[in-house]
Amino acid sequence: MNPYQDYEAISGTYGKVYEEGKWLAQFHSVKTDAEAKYADVPQAGNNTMGKKYMGEEYTGTAVCKHYETEFKKRLARSKDPNQKPFVTDWLVALEDPAAIGYEKVRLYGVKFTKWPIIGFEHGSLEDLEFEFTFRDYEYVEEIAAR
Numbered sequence: 001m002n003p004y005q006d007y008e009a010i011s012g013t014y015g016k017v018y019e020e021g022k023w024l025a026q027f028h029s030v031k032t033d034a035e036a037k038y039a040d041v042p043q044a045g046n047n048t049m050g051k052k053y054m055g056e057e058y059t060g061t062a063v064c065k066h067y068e069t070e071f072k073k074r075l076a077r078s079k080d081p082n083q084k085p086f087v088t089d090w091l092v093a094l095e096d097p098a099a100i101g102y103e104k105v106r107l108y109g110v111k112f113t114k115w116p117i118i119g120f121e122h123g124s125l126e127d128l129e130f131e132f133t134f135r136d137y138e139y140v141e142e143i144a145a146r
Helices: 070-079
Strands: 015-019 027-041 050-065 087-094 103-114 127-134 136-141
Touching: 015 027, 050 103
Parallel strands: none
Antiparallel strands: 015 087, 027 050, 050 127, 087 103, 103 127, 103 136
16 A cells, blocks of 8 residues: 555645636636436337437536626627627646646536626625536546656
8 A cells, every 4th residue: 555645636726727728717616527318218028218328418517706707798798699609618627736646628618507697795705606518528638647
C-alpha cells in the first residue's frame, strides 16, 4: 500500500472552467453526467421487456458566486427571436498540484437550460446555479501520473 495515497487524491479546489481560453473564475462548482437512453423492446413469449440502446444524454450544473452579470446577459440573448441562442464549448480542468494526476474534459455544444435572473438573501453571498446540456465531450488529458 502506498503510504502517500491520501495526498494523491485530487482536490476540487483546483478545478477551473475555461471558455475560448478565458478562465471563468466565478464558477466554483461543476458537475456533469452522462445518462444512457434505452427504448423498451417487447419480446414474444417473455414477460420481461428487452432494452435497446438509443444513445446518451449529457447534462450538467455549474455554480458560481454572484459578482457580475455579464454571463447572465449573454444567456438572456435567447429572449430575442432575431438572435441565435447562446451555445458554447467549455474546457473543465482539474489540476491539483499535489495529486498524482490531473484531468481535462472539453464539453462541446453547451446549451443552458436553466439560469437565474435575479434573487438575494439578506446577509449571505449568493450562489447562482446554471443547468445545461451538451452535445459531446472528450478527455483532453486523462488522469496521469506527473
